[in-house]
Amino acid sequence: MELIYEKSRPGRRAGGVPRHDLPKAEIPAGLRRAVPPRLPEVTEPELVRHFTALADRNFGIDTGFYPLGSCTMKHNPRVNERAAALPGFRDLHPLQEDEGAQGALDLMWRLQAYLAEITGLPGISLQPAAGSQGELTGLMLMRAYFADRGEGEQRDTIVTADTAHGTNPASVTMAGFKLEKVATDERGNLDLSDLRAKVTERTAGLMLTNPSTLGLFDEGIEEVAEIFHGAGALLYYDGANLNAVVGRSRPGDMGFDIVHINLHKTFSQPHGGGGPGGGPVAVRDTIEPFLPSPQVVRDGDVFRLDHDRPKSIGRVRGFAGPFGVFVRSYAFMRAYGPELKEMSDVAVLNANYLLARLRDVFELPYDRHCMHEFVLSARNLKREHGITALDVAKRLMDFGIHPPTVYFPLVVPEALMIEPTETEVKERLDEFVDAMHEIAREAAEDPELLRTAPHTRPVTRLDEVRAAKEPVVRHDFADRATTPAGTV
Ligand SMILES: Cc1ncc(COP(=O)(O)O)c(C=O)c1O
Numbered sequence: 212m213e214l215i216y217e218k219s220r221p222g223r224r225a226g227g228v229p230r231h232d233l234p235k236a237e238i239p240a241g242l243r244r245a246v247p248p249r250l251p252e253v254t255e256p257e258l259v260r261h262f263t264a265l266a267d268r269n270f271g272i273d274t275g276f277y278p279l280g281s282c283t284m285k286h287n288p289r290v291n292e293r294a295a296a297l298p299g300f301r302d303l304h305p306l307q308e309d310e311g312a313q314g315a316l317d318l319m320w321r322l323q324a325y326l327a328e329i330t331g332l333p334g335i336s337l338q339p340a341a342g343s344q345g346e347l348t349g350l351m352l353m354r355a356y357f358a359d360r361g362e363g364e365q366r367d368t369i370v371t372a373d374t375a376h377g378t379n380p381a382s383v384t385m386a387g388f389k390l391e392k393v394a395t396d397e398r399g400n401l402d403l404s405d406l407r408a409k410v411t412e413r414t415a416g417l418m419l420t421n422p423s424t425l426g427l428f429d430e431g432i433e434e435v436a437e438i439f440h441g442a443g444a445l446l447y448y449d450g451a452n453l454n455a456v457v458g459r460s461r462p463g464d465m466g467f468d469i470v471h472i473n474l475h476k477t478f479s480q481p482h483g484g485g486g487p488g489g490g491p492v493a494v495r496d497t498i499e500p501f502l503p504s505p506q507v508v509r510d511g512d513v514f515r516l517d518h519d520r521p522k523s524i525g526r527v528r529g530f531a532g533p534f535g536v537f538v539r540s541y542a543f544m545r546a547y548g549p550e551l552k553e554m555s556d557v558a559v560l561n562a563n564y565l566l567a568r569l570r571d572v573f574e575l576p577y578d579r580h581c582m583h584e585f586v587l588s589a590r591n592l593k594r595e596h597g598i599t600a601l602d603v604a605k606r607l608m609d610f611g612i613h614p615p616t617v618y619f620p621l622v623v624p625e626a627l628m629i630e631p632t633e634t635e636v637k638e639r640l641d642e643f644v645d646a647m648h649e650i651a652r653e654a655a656e657d658p659e660l661l662r663t664a665p666h667t668r669p670v671t672r673l674d675e676v677r678a679a680k681e682p683v684v685r686h687d688f689a690d691r692a693t694t695p696a697g698t699v
Pocket residue numbers: 281282341342343344376378379420424449451452473488490
């Protein structure tokens with residue numbers, strides 16, 4: 212497919228803007244560009260066709276089944292888009308004074324109350340814009356909490372599981388803590404003897420996903436909480452997998468002190484490709500004074516942003532947070548009402564259905580019922596036919612299915628991490644099972660077909676090492692006959 216720059220012809224335009232009669236902006240000469248940017252020059256129909264063709268080549272949850280483990284690619288009900296586009300929400304200025312934004316503040320206050328109920332923790336900040344930013348905020352809260360108790364210097368280490376999502380160690384490092392990793396035992400739980408040896412008076416806390424990235428609920432979670440609290444440390448819950456437990460169990464009841472929630476994964480917000488998202492944090496009352504400022508509060512029937520929070524860690528995001536995500540997630544929760552737990556029940560049921568139908572074809576490293584996702588291994592195909600998890604993933608694309616997450620978590624060789632979500636009907640799940648069975652057959656009968664897959668997609672097998680090491684991310688004008696749009 213031609214690049215838009217290759218379609219460019221001098222003088223063509225997709226539209227025009229009337230000349231303005233405003234005074235020239237006074238920009239210092241040193242900051243002014245000498246030459247305008249070299250934008251492609253195309254007509255409007257060519258422009259629309261170009262981007263429509265690109266969009267057609269893309270794959271998304273609206274195109275087909277997307278069982279990308281850990282990412283919870285569920286359907287986003289369209290009615291939530293309607294709610295987010297209501298003029299009173301859509302056109303609200305972020306600097307609107309509180310009196311003129313009562314509806315929006317009311318919605319945020321209600322969302323906070325729901326999240327407090329779901330997590331079992333009373334203090335909420337809606338500010339963080341993603342799960343990873345929630346993690347960083349949570350760790351900053353831990354720092355502030357220990358500094359306030361005079362233990363700031365002493366508590367310098369955070370413990371994570373060896374199955375942790377990559378953002379966990381990254382957040383720990385960004386927050387200035389040292390990292391200590393704990394092993395997973397043969398049932399997929401935290402290894403308690405390894406854990407006991409690593410929790411000391413220097414430990415600030417644990418950062419854990421439960422269910423873990425193996426899709427397994429930690430059977431020793433109460434003991435884990437006792438070990439950390441017994442050592443004066445805190446427990447942080449990476450709520451990225453909350454989709455598995457809503458209405459069934461609450462991180463606060465498990466003993467966690469700080470939680471982040473991925474609104475875009477558990478509730479509603481189209482995501483993928485890095486955003487946009489929402490990563491509110493929920494905390495125990497002892498940590499509430501340190502929450503980011505401002506906080507949405509209610510005085511009688513009036514809602515306002517409270518900036519008077521002397522112990523707060525300050526702002527972690529501009530304005531009041533990712534407001535569109537709040538509206539969609541709130542609308543999603545209201546649509547379920549008191550039956551919200553059905554969401555998690557069906558997510559877990561769907562995952563166990565797939566697990567039961569695939570366990571004979573792929574290896575199952577931890578032979579237990581799973582939660583909302585599960586991890587298989589393609590180790591058997593590799594051993595018997597030289598076929599890897601990557602080959603399986605690429606071949607699935609030929610069946611019109613997005614591949615699962617592969618090679619994660621790191622403790623499972625040739626990992627295939629599968630998360631169907633609750634929004635899929637049985638026919639789609641069965642199609643996936645059929646495709647996986649077919650691929651396992653092909654691995655034995657025609658392995659080359661898998662090694663060279665995908666065959667039917669716009670982009671076939673990439674040289675992934677070269678793509679990573681020599682990425683081409685800008686148009687090379689030197690080699691192309693593209694005329695600059697003019698000079699100043
Ligand atoms: C277990 C886990 N933790 C944290 C994150 C980070 O969340 P976000 O992508 O919103 O930054 C993810 C994202 O997939 C995750 O799966």
